Amino acid sequence: MSCIETKSLFKNYNSLIAVDGIDLNIKSGQVFGFLGPNGAGKSTVIKLLTTLIQPTKGKVSILGIDSRKNPLEIRKKIGVVLQQPSYEPTLSVEKSLAKYGMMWNVDSKTMKKRTEELLSSFELQDIRKKRNEDLSIGQRRRVQVAREFMHDMELLFLDEPTVGLDPSARRKLLDFLKNKVKETGLTIFYTTHVLTEAEYLCDNIAIINKGKIITVASPQELKKKFGHEKTIQIHVSGKNHTLHDLLKDIPDCKIEFNTGTIITIQSSNSEIVLMDILKILNQNDIAIEDLSAMPTNLEEIFLKLVSDSDASNN
């Protein structure tokens, strides 16, 4: 069953086009990553999908419900952690969770049980009596995410939920989310800038740039499709100003010269390119201090796709 379905989704603010004809079809029971550079339209898409704003054109269907016809019914079935912090400054952590549960009409027995579970899962026991206004940014973010699990939902929107979290808290949150999806069949729509997070957590990923979807695929498919290039890094001894002239004519590759001693080569034909480079370096008596080759990671794929998209738009 499609959990989220959009057709030609379009949103503009006067002359600014924030979302430009997006088509999505997201199946239930998965973590769907939504990636894009700053200002790409991620948060606007979340606001459209959570019915906070209505599209200028196009259709949105969430859990089979039309967002224009019945936005309230959608909101009753979803959870939302928005990018901006949201908290009641004067409430303590545990009271925040309980009040949020009350707002969602959770019965008091379930509320108490969930409060304790979430305080434990998000390691908030030590600060349970602390007021929200006295918490650090990371602690506040943990409360904000934990709070959303006070109520039942079929679909959860998380807009950069790990901002401000330390690596340990970040990993715990990702594992918590993974388990929730596995145990309850929850669908998560997840935006992040941290590509390793998306790779770790997401079943499928969409990359958005300038309001348009560039690609939708699983992390593995993305790597298979766009990651056939390898990145080779050669560290030569001593600065050599002729390096650029020596290597500029090698075909099928992109070469960058960092600090005059590090050469970074990206190529889908890496073995042959490497052989050519080594030959040239040898002929010119340029000694190599270090050499490494690595497959292209998701971050490089992301950067490449966004830069290609920018180039085609210009």
Place this chain on the structure above:
Amino acid sequence: MHPIIRLVNRNLTIAINPGFLIWQVIFPLIYIFVAGFAYTSLIQNVPFGNKDLDYPAFLASGMIGFNIMNSTLVSGIIIWNDRRHGMFEQIMSGPFTRAQYILSNIATIAIVGLVSGALITAVGYPVFFESVEFSLVTIPLIIFTAIAGAILFGSIASIISTRLRSSEGFNVIINTVFLFFAFVSTAFYPAAGAPEPLATAFYLNPLTYLVDIIRAGIFGAVTDFIILEMIVLVSLAAVLFVIATKLLTKLDF
């Protein structure tokens, strides 16, 4: 539980904190018992309707309206706080409609206004006990006026909350509004006897109408002028409520 009741519950929890309660009780009490008795040597009696009230009684009855204004201006800034702390978007992405959010704020304001009014009535009662003339007509009149006043000042705070984004701007405006409402009114002194421009300014202030009607209800001095004031107060409350609701409906994310 109905969504509006859930939101009112939440609003009251965040609006009523120890600081708020101290402000609500201590502040008017200082006026009633310190200023009220201190000024008695300067102001013996204040004519009101067909009565001559002693100054503490005049001031204590004025403090009821003052406290309704004060508490509803404070609780009316729920919207401001919700916007500032991201809770407005959070609530609107939850199981609530905008209409429910607006109504819950109005209900919260009305409850806070009524409780504040009742609190000051209870505390001030011994002070103006001798002159009180409650009747079956005046008690509902006082309650209705208190609600209308609460909606009026709550709407003003809501309008300010929807129009301003910076904390500094908001604080300046709300403090200026508070000072004007509090001191350019008949809460502390009667309009009769004040210099002409000041007396006119008193009647540009809705707190004057609120205070006059409550005072008239307490001391049994409901005249045609008070009924006119009642009409002005209710009309103004209705207009401001509609404006506040419209602005809230249009509030974007």
